Amino acid sequence: MILRICAKLFRPVGSIMLMVLLCFKMGADPLVSSWYTEKSGVYARLYENLSDLEAQRASTTWSRGQGTQTLPVYAGVQGIAHSAAWVYIKTSGLGTHVMGPWFLNDGKTQDFPNFPSNTATLYRFPRTPTIPQNKTDTSAGVIGYFVDGISMFDSTDTFSYDTSQAVDQNPGNTANGDEVWNRDAFINEGVTFDNANAHQAGNMHHYHANPPALRHALGDSVDFDVETNRYTEHFNGQHSPIIGWVSDGLPIYGPYGYDNPDTASNDMEVRRMITGYQLRDGSRGSDDLTKTGRTSLPQWCQQLQGRASALATSQYGPDVDALIQGETYILGRYFEDYTYKGDLDLVLGTDFDLNAHNVRFGRTPEFPEGTWAYFTCILEDGTPTFPYNIATQFYGNPVGGSVASMEDVAAVVFKGGPEKPDRLDQIEVDNDMLTISWSLVEGGTYRVDTSDDLEIWNPSGLPLTSSKDTSMLEEALEQTALSKRFYRVERTSLDAYDDSEFGETVVGGGGEGPPPNGPPNGRPPF
DSSP: OHHHHHHHHTSOHHHHHHHHHHHHHHTSOHHHHOSOOTTTTSBOEEOOSHHHHHHTOOBSSEEETTEEESSOOBOSEEEEEEOSSEEEEEEOOOOSSEEOOOBSSTTSOSBOSOOOOOOOEEEEEESSOOOOSSOOBOOSSOOEEETTSOEEOOSEEEEEEETTTTEEOOTTSOOOOOSSSEEEHHHHHGGGOOTTSEEEETTEEEESSOOHHHHHHTTSSEEEETTTTEEEEOOOSSOOOEEEEETTSOEEEOSEEESOOOTTOOOOOEEEOOOSEEESBSGGGOOBHHHHOSOBOOHHHHHHHTOOSBOOGGGOOOOTTEEETTEEEOTTSBGGGEEEGGGGTOOBTTTBSSOTTSEEEEOOSSOTTOEEEEEOOBOTTSOBOTTTTOOSBOSSOOOOEEOSSOSSOOEEEEEOGGGSOOEEEEEEEETTEEEEEEEOOTTEEEEEEEESSSSSOEEOOOOEEEETTEEEEEEEOOTTSOSOOEEEEEEEEEOOBOOGGGTSEEETTTEEEOOSSOOTTOOOOO
């Protein structure tokens, strides 16, 4: 018992103080404090194929298509800083879970053409969101970031139906797409998602829908089976955490929120938030596209596209369940297959929870006085459902985005990767065997020193057993051993890694090289 207490109390004071200071700085503002940095000292990993997945043999370097990673890179969020107006994150864009594998078909016989790789991104969010009357349409590409540092795309795969050629636009044909019947990414590209619901555009790893691997890491009602690499929904009764931030500065929560959003209410019941959209299948007074065909637009799309409800024949979509070039054009293939429940005389707050922009105003654990917030939409079994994370327009003013440098930074509150603070995890004594576990930076070599008086330190000669970012020391204790002993660890070297997210490439031991993907205006201050 004395040994355990001494080891905890006499860790190097600087490390303890750094962690306390970090918690204090990051606790005041959810936009600063909600980022998932627990695994920022771990290399990004992926399964290249099914054999690797079955053997749980993950790679830290890889190459396919536009995604090449010749050196390991640290996963997720690597830095957080803020000014009075902005919060900045630095991210490699790669998951802290094991990513992949990815395929082009249900049979998993055709490989997806690209792997992800380090995007070395500096992104900023407004600290004070504004809610304009006139909304801005979302666009292709990054519209925000999830708290694990993976980019957020909207709900479209950017393709649409070409009525003149009677086929969907896609990379394999010459169809142009009319932008009248716009394809849903989850329905049309879901086969290319890995089990975490993510894939790549070029080398840009991203989510379009519910991110179960992230939610599992955050403790948000998702179980994970390591052997099968499967995530399953399992509601734990708790309010979902913040899982991401949109470029308008509003948070995205997981699927579970307070039943009553009223800030004055004491009702703390939590349940799954209900989407404001449903299929145009004839239920609840909606029109039935299975009978009428895709010849008209729902009211919300009329406003979005600036078109009349009844379309010209040159704008008709394919019949529901039409078989075209081996594909069945099911109901739900396009955004325009959905109607907004508020246009069916259903009541927001009674029949459904989220408005046409997929937000609601209400209190949350992080915002006890209330906030506008997006919620990811799922069915009871965890299957993503339209409009997923964000509908086709931002609710707030999307002034955030990727930047080359930071302005008027007031504080750097987190540094990850090789600068992540070391942490003592656990001390155990069992059958005269001492075990000390630390969370350290992956790729580092550490020396363990011991002392009997905190004045004279001696190399222990004890080996460290490393696994990813965890290192463990084991030492046999003899009955004649001293009643107390103090331990400390010191990094002596660091393996080569891809540090382009910091504007430089570090070669083993800390040497610097030219920035292959560094920010255009030089190295940011974190």
